[in-house]
Every structure is written in C-alpha cells, then in structure tokens.
Amino acid sequence: MENWFTASPDSLFVIIISAIGVYLAVIFLTQLAGKRSFTKMSSFDFAMTISIGAMIATTVLSPSVSFLQGVTGLTAIFLLEIFSNFLRKRFKIYRKTVDNQPMYLMKDSKVLWENMQSARITEGDLRAVLRRNNVHNISQVKAVIFENTGDISVIRDLNSKEVPDDWIFEDVK
Structure with a gap:
C-alpha cells in the first residue's frame, strides 16, 4: 500500500513514451482500418473496442509488456477487424453471425x-x-x-x- 504514490522518474518516463507511441499507433491503425473500428455496430466491434482498450492500458502501464509487443497486439486486432469487414461484405452468413439484427x-x-x-x-x-x-x-x-x-x-x-x-x-x- 505504501507504493501507491511512488514511482521512479525512469518508470514515469517509460510510461509517457509508451503512451505517446501507442496513441500514435492507434491513430495510424485506425486510419488504416477505418472509423468503423470504434463503432458499436456488432458484437465483434464491441469486442475489438474492449480489446484495444485493454492492450493500450497493458502496454502503457505494465512493465512486463514491451512497446513492440503492445503495438504488435494492437496491429493484430486491427488486422482482424479489416479481415472481418472483408468477410462481412462478401458472405451473408458471416454478416448474420457477427452482426446484431435490428x-x-x-x-x-x-x-x-x-x-x-x-x-x-x-x-x-x-x-x-x-x-x-x-x-x-x-x-x-x-x-x-x-x-x-x-x-x-x-x-x-x-x-x-x-x-x-x-x-x-x-x-x-
């Protein structure tokens, strides 16, 4: 409990640099995958949004996950989104599986x-x-x-x- 309000200057510097890097990576990957990446259109989109948030937090705050590992994980999630959108456009059965129906x-x-x-x-x-x-x-x-x-x-x-x-x-x- 005594460590709640303490941090070394080095660890704070790493957190700031990681946050900036992850922020830029998310902007780049969102431009690549499209704005739909953060919509709430389907359960897949919802899962992607939650996954991205968890990866960002883990990459920025966990010393056991490197910046490269975090960006690789984010890239994988965005590639899944791109692939899922491709399948949604091509296959009605896939679209019905991942999209919620009004x-x-x-x-x-x-x-x-x-x-x-x-x-x-x-x-x-x-x-x-x-x-x-x-x-x-x-x-x-x-x-x-x-x-x-x-x-x-x-x-x-x-x-x-x-x-x-x-x-x-x-x-x-």
Whole structure:
C-alpha cells in the first residue's frame, strides 16, 4: 500500500513514451482500418473496442509488456477487424453471425411483447424512449426499432398520407 504514490522518474518516463507511441499507433491503425473500428455496430466491434482498450492500458502501464509487443497486439486486432469487414461484405452468413439484427419493439402502434422480452427492454424503457422522441399519443408511432447498436429508433407517423420507404425496414425482424 505504501507504493501507491511512488514511482521512479525512469518508470514515469517509460510510461509517457509508451503512451505517446501507442496513441500514435492507434491513430495510424485506425486510419488504416477505418472509423468503423470504434463503432458499436456488432458484437465483434464491441469486442475489438474492449480489446484495444485493454492492450493500450497493458502496454502503457505494465512493465512486463514491451512497446513492440503492445503495438504488435494492437496491429493484430486491427488486422482482424479489416479481415472481418472483408468477410462481412462478401458472405451473408458471416454478416448474420457477427452482426446484431435490428428488431421491432413496436409496429403500427402495437407493442410487440415477445420482441420486447427478447431484447430485455421493459415497458418503462419503451415509454421513456417515446417521451424522448416527443410522442404524445401511441397512435403517432409507425415503428420503434431496437437497432443493432443497442440504440432505439422511433419512426413517427404524423402524416398518414406519407408512407415510409420499405428499404428503411428491410433488415428489421
């Protein structure tokens, strides 16, 4: 416990240099892999974000992991992301395996209780989302969709003459 507030100048210098190096490596690798590397679109993306954070912390703070080892690990994770994106674009079965599928929580003002239960969304959660989206009456709701990111989208039906494009709902279950 007495070592909590002590550090040698050399160890602090190594931490600062490692932090700068890892920071630059992450910027470079993100440019190489694309901004999608840090989105929350799929479980693979989520795992990648967590892995990168853990590797950065370990590389910067752990004396047992060298800078070269840390950057190699980060590079491997980013290469996995690039390869996964390649597979997602080419193979529908892979995309379905790693991507979360959006689902209706409400459709045409009707609450879909089975989907609510599957998504682990409570009735109170749904009401809060509707209030945040300025829904005054349940009849205003065309659809509420639990997105693959974990966000909830509300499509309002304020003008029943205007029909939303089917393309918007194409991958929603």
